[in-house]
Amino acid sequence: MPELPEVETSRRGIAPWVEQQRVNNVIVRDRRLRWPVPDDIDNKLPGQEIRSVKRRAKYLLFDTAAGTAMLHLGMSGSVRIIDIDEPAGKHDHVDICFDSGKALRFRDPRKFGSLLWTEKPFEHELLRNLGPEPLSDEFDGSYLWQMSRGRKVSIKQFIMNAVIVVGVGNIYASEVLFRSGIHPKRKAGRISKERMMVLGNSIKFVLKQAIEAGGTTLRDFHGGDGEPGYFKQQLDVYDRDGLPCSVCKAPISSIVLGQRSTYYCKNCQR
DNA sequence: ACTGGCACCTGGGCGC
DNA sequence: TGCGCCCAGGTGCCAG
Numbered sequence: 001m002p003e004l005p006e007v008e009t010s011r012r013g014i015a016p017w018v019e020q021q022r023v024n025n026v027i028v029r030d031r032r033l034r035w036p037v038p039d040d041i042d043n044k045l046p047g048q049e050i051r052s053v054k055r056r057a058k059y060l061l062f063d064t065a066a067g068t069a070m071l072h073l074g075m076s077g078s079v080r081i082i083d084i085d086e087p088a089g090k091h092d093h094v095d096i097c098f099d100s101g102k103a104l105r106f107r108d109p110r111k112f113g114s115l116l117w118t119e120k121p122f123e124h125e126l127l128r129n130l131g132p133e134p135l136s137d138e139f140d141g142s143y144l145w146q147m148s149r150g151r152k153v154s155i156k157q158f159i160m161n162a163v164i165v166v167g168v169g170n171i172y173a174s175e176v177l178f179r180s181g182i183h184p185k186r187k188a189g190r191i192s193k194e195r196m197m198v199l200g201n202s203i204k205f206v207l208k209q210a211i212e213a214g215g216t217t218l219r220d221f222h223g224g225d226g227e228p229g230y231f232k233q234q235l236d237v238y239d240r241d242g243l244p245c246s247v248c249k250a251p252i253s254s255i256v257l258g259q260r261s262t263y264y265c266k267n268c269q270r
Numbered sequence: 271a272c273t274g275g276c277a278c279c280t281g282g283g284c285g286c
Numbered sequence: 287t288g289c290g291c292c293c294a295g296g297t298g299c300c301a302g
Contacts, residue, residue, distance in 0.1 A: 259275070259276085274301095
């Protein structure tokens with residue numbers, strides 16, 4: 001479910017309940033996530049204080065003196081704060097319980113998420129080769145333009161490639177291309193610098209707006225504070241097949257690109 | 271070096 | 287109600 005805004009919303013929601021809290025114990029009910037949950041999680045985390053909860057790409061990083069727990073929400077994962085005695089549901093795979101009597105509960109029906117342990121997060125193989133954060137100063141349209149020269153992939157797949165830039169998933173890829181007036185199938189290497197500048201700005205704008213709205217709730221996403229995200233109301237094209245374009249009123253089109261549903265306006269996007 | 275396609279897993283919504 | 291089918295917010299890995 002989560003793209004960058006949903007992960008960031010989750011991070012902000014849980015941080016006040018987790019930072020500076022000491023882990024009492026960890027309950028792992030099912031290790032069979034995308035990768036098996038390592039013993040380190042139950043062995044090394046208890047007794048540690050969470051110094052900070054940070055985010056890199058779509059990973060939540062729980063920093064302690066002994067190492068860092070890396071949590072990825074996959075397609076269907078979510079986290080929330082509970083009282084430690086709250087009964088666990090079928091897909092509540094992990095609880096990180098604090099001395100405070102609260103716990104961080106990780107739920108993930110599809111099990112595409114992961115919970116890993118590392119001592120050097122930024123050297124971890126899953127993080128090492130990631131592209132820049134879209135909201136950082138090192139990312140902008142001229143970077144996108146430079147990286148895209150000679151590339152034949154569609155611009156949509158290009159911006160969803162985490163080696164190029166992290167955090168842009170299937171919803172926001174369609175949204176930022178609409179805002180930029182760029183057809184999702186256009187080859188990345190054949191977009192002018194001027195248009196790439198617009199795209200770079202759109203990525204920053206849309207992601208920021210979505211974070212402010214608390215993310216997008218399509219099904220059951222909720223931030224760590226239990227509130228759903230309200231960005232769905234601001235989606236211009238995603239999941240709006242056949243509905244009128246917010247600008248020109250032409251029906252929104254849908255196609256499949258790289259096995260993912262893709263939405264755009266035939267009129268507004270070239 | 272790129273590109274496209276598959277895989278992992280479970281549940282929800284739809285049509286019959 | 288039940289069944290079968292299609293779809294779902296991610297991403298590592300494989301072959302060409």
